[in-house]
Amino acid sequence: MLLEVKDLKIRFNSRHSKVQAVKGISFSLDRGKTLAIVGESGSGKSVTSMSLSRLLPPPPKCEVEGAAYLDGVDLFGLSERELRKVRGKRIAYVFQEPSTSLNPYFTVGAQIEEALKFHRDDVSDLKAETVELLKKVGIRDAEKRYGDYPHQMSGGMKQRVVIAMALACQPDILVADEPTTALDVTIEAQIMELLQELREREGMAIILITHNFGIVDGFADEVAVMYRGNIVEHGETEKVLSAPQHEYTKALIRCIPLLGMKRERLPVVDYAAIAEEEEAAS
Ligand SMILES: Nc1ncnc2c1ncn2[C@@H]1O[C@H](COP(=O)(O)OP(=O)(O)OP(=O)(O)O)[C@@H](O)[C@H]1O
Structure with missing residues (x-):
């Protein structure tokens, strides 16, 4: 087992409110x-996902409660120094908006x-490696593009660059957080x-x-389907898609746009039915 998350709870405290954002979820990968x-x-x-590399504000x-084991090592028990070896090197992130990950x-x-250097002692011939990475993520004319500034690239190309940066350290886990939401x-x-x-x-x-x-x-x-801080359904993708059990999962699946199909109006999530189901289950 590469990653095992057990009974993860995340709470945000402010002077005015407490938000229990995650309520005790478990999953593995x-x-x-x-x-x-x-x-x-x-x-x-x-x-x-951010809790895994301690990217959330400190207490x-x-x-954050619970445990997350990466190859058996509890990530939440690591020192800041040990954690630096995990960030980027073992768990890398690609976020929704490529521009926020790139320096203009x-x-x-x-x-x-820079991403290659971060975890490396030998920093010779990084250019050749960088060009290779650009090719790997499907950027044509990689040698020429190497010298581009982010604003000279389209959104899709920028996201490819961000993916190349994530790949630079050959992570064990790539977290892709809404990687295509900002794209056509x-x-x-x-x-x-x-x-x-x-x-x-x-x-x-x-x-x-x-x-x-x-x-x-x-x-x-x-x-894994998350609803208000809980995983309400978890299983093989095909099974969940073909026979969803939870009302919320069914509602999300009804929202998948079908190619070539005209919808009069978008389906509406029936929160009352979901609340009834949750109540019946508890
Ligand atoms: N830094 C923060 N301070 C306070 N509350 C936060 C913070 N980050 C997230 N939250 C709260 O935690 C809850 C979960 O947020 P999270 O970003 O994980 O949701 P999400 O499912 O990923 O949605 P989105 O796609 O909009 O990011 C929300 O209620 C959010 O307001």
Whole structure:
């Protein structure tokens, strides 16, 4: 087992309120596999993944309980120094908006080199490696593009650069947090294809975070559906898609846009029915 998360709870405390963002969830991930965490905005997907590398504010602002084992080592028990070896090197992140991950004042080549240098003693010939990485993520004319600034690239290309930076340290787990939400549908398909290809070639595991069940089909081995801080359904993707059990999962699946199908109006999530089901289950 590569990653095992047990009874994870995350709470945000402010002077005025306490928000229990994650309420005791457990899941695991094997090497080379893909887990999709699906749920609507605010359900706790992002904070779950960020807690793994302690990217959340420190206590008392944010309190994290439970355990997360990476190859048997509890991530929450690591010192700041040990944690630096995990961040980027073992768990890397790709976020929704590529521009926020890239510095506008440096060329994309320099930024990938920086990512390569971060965990490396031998820093010779980084340019050749960087160009290789650009090729790996499907950027044509990689030698020429190496010298581009982010603003000279399209959104899809920038996201490819961010993926190249994430790959620089050959992570065991790539967390892709809404990696295509800011992109056009055709570019979305290309980025998903790239991630799939890289997973097969590089053998890394992926945690895909999304609100969109449409991109999960054919991509993730397993899916965990999050609703208000809990995992309400978890299983093999095909099974969940073909026979969803929870009302909330059914509602999310009804929201998948079907190609060529005209909808009069978007389906509405029936929260009252979900609340009834939750009550009956408790
Ligand atoms: N830094 C923070 N301070 C206070 N509350 C936070 C913070 N980050 C997240 N939260 C709260 O935690 C809850 C879960 O947020 P999270 O970002 O994980 O949701 P999500 O499912 O990933 O949604 P989204 O797709 O909108 O990011 C939300 O109620 C959010 O307001």
